[in-house]
Amino acid sequence: MTASLLTRIDHVGIACRDLEASIEFYVATxxxxxxxxxxxxxxxxxxxxxxxxxxxxxxxxxxxxEPLSADTPVGKFLDSRGEGVHHIGYGVVDVSAALEQISxxxxxxxxxxxxxxxxxxxxxxxxxxxxxxxxxxxxxxxGH
Numbered sequence: 001m002t003a004s005l006l007t008r009i010d011h012v013g014i015a016c017r018d019l020e021a022s023i024e025f026y027v028a029t030x031x032x033x034x035x036x037x038x039x040x041x042x043x044x045x046x047x048x049x050x051x052x053x054x055x056x057x058x059x060x061x062x063x064x065x066e067p068l069s070a071d072t073p074v075g076k077f078l079d080s081r082g083e084g085v086h087h088i089g090y091g092v093v094d095v096s097a098a099l100e101q102i103s104x105x106x107x108x109x110x111x112x113x114x115x116x117x118x119x120x121x122x123x124x125x126x127x128x129x130x131x132x133x134x135x136x137x138x139x140x141x142x143g144h
Contacts, residue, residue, distance in 0.1 A: 005098055007057035007091040010139040011049065011118075015074050015086040019046050019066035026050050026062060035061060036119050044072025049118050057091050058141050063118060087125070087135035095122045095140035102126065102138075114140070 016022040032050035050062045067075030092098040110125035117123030120142030128135045
């Protein structure tokens with residue numbers, strides 16, 4: 001058996017219409033703690049990372065995403081599907097190596113090279129049509 005390329009579930013990305021109200025809900029309901037906030041112009045979102053737990057491969061989070069406008073990917077997602085799970089982020093040791101390995105297996109990539117992600121991570125997305133309909137994010141945590 002070969003070692004798993006994925007080290008953990010890094011986060012679940014959830015599209016929301018009102019970031020502040022969603023933060024309040026997750027803090028009040030589940031006792032989560034805001035680990036970071038960011039506006040990512042390149043991805044067209046305001047986001048918050050809420051810490052869930054620490055695992056052997058790193059921490060896990062709920063990522064709340066509010067679109068900056070209706071014509072962004074998250075804005076279009078909300079328009080067509082409403083609020084809810086937008087994507088799953090999996091931890092990897094080396095996102096560039098993971099992309100090379102995965103694309104060699106015929107998986108369609110959204111990102112051919114890593115880009116800036118939350119909390120200083122390097123990230124890349126895989127196309128949902130190649131991953132069972134799930135928008136999948138690979139996450140190399142900052143410092144790895």
